[in-house]
Amino acid sequence: MTDFLPPIQTTARDDAVLKALAGFVRQEALGPGEKLPTERILAERLKVSRNTVREALTRWEGLGLVERRQGSGTYLKAAVSPDMLHMPLTLSGGNDFAGLMRTLEIRRALEAEAAALCAIRGGKAEIAEIERKLDIMEDAFRTRAGMSSEEDWEFHQAVYRASGNPLFEQIISAMHELFHRFWEHPLGVRDFGHASFPYHRTIFDRIAAHDPDGARAEALKLIATVEDDLKRGAANLKLSDRR
Amino acid sequence: MTDFLPPIQTTARDDAVLKALAGFVRQEALGPGEKLPTERILAERLKVSRNTVREALTRWEGLGLVERRQGSGTYLKAAVSPDMLHMPLTLSGGNDFAGLMRTLEIRRALEAEAAALCAIRGGKAEIAEIERKLDIMEDAFRTRAGMSSEEDWEFHQAVYRASGNPLFEQIISAMHELFHRFWEHPLGVRDFGHASFPYHRTIFDRIAAHDPDGARAEALKLIATVEDDLKRGAANLKLSDRR
DNA sequence: AGTGGTTCAATGGTCCAACCAATTTCTGCA
DNA sequence: TGCAGAAATTGGTTGGACCATTGAACCACT
Numbered sequence: 001m002t003d004f005l006p007p008i009q010t011t012a013r014d015d016a017v018l019k020a021l022a023g024f025v026r027q028e029a030l031g032p033g034e035k036l037p038t039e040r041i042l043a044e045r046l047k048v049s050r051n052t053v054r055e056a057l058t059r060w061e062g063l064g065l066v067e068r069r070q071g072s073g074t075y076l077k078a079a080v081s082p083d084m085l086h087m088p089l090t091l092s093g094g095n096d097f098a099g100l101m102r103t104l105e106i107r108r109a110l111e112a113e114a115a116a117l118c119a120i121r122g123g124k125a126e127i128a129e130i131e132r133k134l135d136i137m138e139d140a141f142r143t144r145a146g147m148s149s150e151e152d153w154e155f156h157q158a159v160y161r162a163s164g165n166p167l168f169e170q171i172i173s174a175m176h177e178l179f180h181r182f183w184e185h186p187l188g189v190r191d192f193g194h195a196s197f198p199y200h201r202t203i204f205d206r207i208a209a210h211d212p213d214g215a216r217a218e219a220l221k222l223i224a225t226v227e228d229d230l231k232r233g234a235a236n237l238k239l240s241d242r243r
Numbered sequence: 244m245t246d247f248l249p250p251i252q253t254t255a256r257d258d259a260v261l262k263a264l265a266g267f268v269r270q271e272a273l274g275p276g277e278k279l280p281t282e283r284i285l286a287e288r289l290k291v292s293r294n295t296v297r298e299a300l301t302r303w304e305g306l307g308l309v310e311r312r313q314g315s316g317t318y319l320k321a322a323v324s325p326d327m328l329h330m331p332l333t334l335s336g337g338n339d340f341a342g343l344m345r346t347l348e349i350r351r352a353l354e355a356e357a358a359a360l361c362a363i364r365g366g367k368a369e370i371a372e373i374e375r376k377l378d379i380m381e382d383a384f385r386t387r388a389g390m391s392s393e394e395d396w397e398f399h400q401a402v403y404r405a406s407g408n409p410l411f412e413q414i415i416s417a418m419h420e421l422f423h424r425f426w427e428h429p430l431g432v433r434d435f436g437h438a439s440f441p442y443h444r445t446i447f448d449r450i451a452a453h454d455p456d457g458a459r460a461e462a463l464k465l466i467a468t469v470e471d472d473l474k475r476g477a478a479n480l481k482l483s484d485r486r
Numbered sequence: 487a488g489t490g491g492t493t494c495a496a497t498g499g500t501c502c503a504a505c506c507a508a509t510t511t512c513t514g515c516a
Numbered sequence: 517t518g519c520a521g522a523a524a525t526t527g528g529t530t531g532g533a534c535c536a537t538t539g540a541a542c543c544a545c546t
Contacts (some may be wrong), residue, residue, distance in 0.1 A: 028474055051294065055297065055298065055301050058298050058301045058302060058305075059301060059302075059304075059305040061302075062301075062302040062305040062331065063305060063331045063333055064331050064333070078333065080333075084334065085333065085334040085415065085417065085420070085421050086331065086332070086333050086417075087307075087331070087332040087333070087334060087417035087418075088305065088306040088307050088329060088330075088331045088332070089329065089330040089331070089332065089410065089411075089414065090306060090307070090321065090327055090328070090329055090330075090413070091309065091327065091328045091329075091410065099328070099358060102408045102409070102410055103410065104354075105356065105360065105408050105410075106353070106408070106410050106411070106414070108356065109352040109353050109355070109356035110352050110353075112352070112441035113348065113349075113351065113352035117348065123465050124433050129427070134341060150248065165348050165349070166345070167334060167345050167346065167348070167349050168349070170332055170333075171332060171336060171414070173350070174331075175330065178328055178330065183283065188470045227308070
């Protein structure tokens with residue numbers, strides 16, 4: 001039975017508002033950080049109520065596309081285009097060990113693939129940029145005795161960018177934020193990330209040699225060390241805090 | 244219905260509303276498909292305006308946690324718990340060929356990892372479920388001469404579920420939607436997906452044998468055939484439609 | 487019993503007109 | 517000129533109203 005009858009669509013005010021707004025952003029070539037019209041103006045221009053405008057903007061805010069600052073205005077936080085795919089991921093119980101391990105499984109898959117693609121497609125400029133970040137990171141690691149998480153992250157981002165596929169950076173960035181929320185609840189492992197340090201250079205070497213399989217293997221080793229650190233942290237946590 | 248729902252305190256109203264609602268859902272042990280209190284009741288119990296309740300629910304709706312049906316009510320679409328983490332991803336630009344190829348690169352990484360994890364962790368029940376979906380799909384393929392995309396998709400979903408990590412299903416589902424948007428613009432390849440057919444059973448065989456590396460390898464072969472189909476479709480498209 | 491139409495209450499969707507709170511901008515005094 | 521305070525701007529919240537859709541109850545007719 002293939003009687004295909006899609007549901008009819010009668011009203012979709014706020015969706016229409018978002019569509020119009022996306023068109024406006026495109027028209028005015030607005031980029032991240034720029035301010036978009038006030039709610040009152042939008043309501044008047046689009047001939048809808050300010051409430052409707054608010055519902056639409058609330059959706060964009062929930063998607064992280066926009067930031068509202070009371071008394072100031074509403075600002076773009078990311079590039080928006082009329083053809084966007086929204087992918088709201090929900091991780092239940094994300095504050096626990098199992099949740100972190102699940103994100104790490106995703107990251108393992110993506111990190112390895114990104115490194116391999118990078119080895120295949122990385123041009124001279126991209127590889128030079130990665131090496132620059134690597135040098136910065138190694139320097140920070142030495143001078144600050146291991147606390148180089150920010151520089152570490154920048155190195156990885158450079159790899160994702162050089163993969164030629166922006167989706168890698170987008171997805172892994174979201175997971176990175178997740179990790180940071182966890183760090184606020186610091187788990188007793190003081191030297192977290194130490195073990196992963198040497199693999200950054202080995203990954204870079206394989207990328208620079210345009211060796212996809214080697215890059216993938218080194219990336220997997222790096223993730224494995226992070227998993228070990230996480231397991232150690234979980235063991236510590238079990239003995240102390242329970243919130 | 245016990246009158247749980249204590250009044251709200253101050254500042255960050257809608258966030259507080261969501262927190263209270265999440266607590267309420269847990270208290271009442273509500274699951275997907277169940278109806279939650281009407282906006283007017285929530286507004287009264289939480290001592291906030293109905294508009295504030297609406298903004299909060301709009302956020303949940305945008306995250307796919309809840310579905311609102313005018314004239315009927317608001318219903319849960321997924322399990323919610325007070326400690327949830329959300330990672331809204333917006334992937335820009337996916338309507339063109341290059342965009343599709345980018346999503347396929349992500350899918351290649353995830354599909355392979357999911358198959359491998361499934362081979363490691365899949366229990367008897369999960370594997371039996373996968374086999375059931377596989378039989379249905381093969382049957383549909385034979386009787387309908389290749390048009391088995393729906394059953395095909397259900398097979399893959401069963402694999403993601405058996406991986407023990409719900410993130411695989413969430414991420415790849417979003418990409419699957421993207422593909423469907425593209426199929427609406429059908430590209431001239433009539434036998435799209437034919438080439439991938441045999442690999443479904445080989446993937447299953449490796450999973451059932453608890454052979455992670457074999458499962459990963461077969462999954463990669465499957466994705467490779469899809470990439471080929473897509474390239475052929477792009478070549479066709481270049482000669483005809485340009486939208 | 488069942489079919490179709492009508493009524494009616496419940497519910498989400500939209501609108502309006504205020505007011506509050508945070509921020510920015512302007513103004514006038516020292 | 518410098519800066520503190522007033523005024524305007526802007527998002528956040530409120531309360532009340534009405535519209536559109538839904539679903540259940542009811543009713544008439546076959």
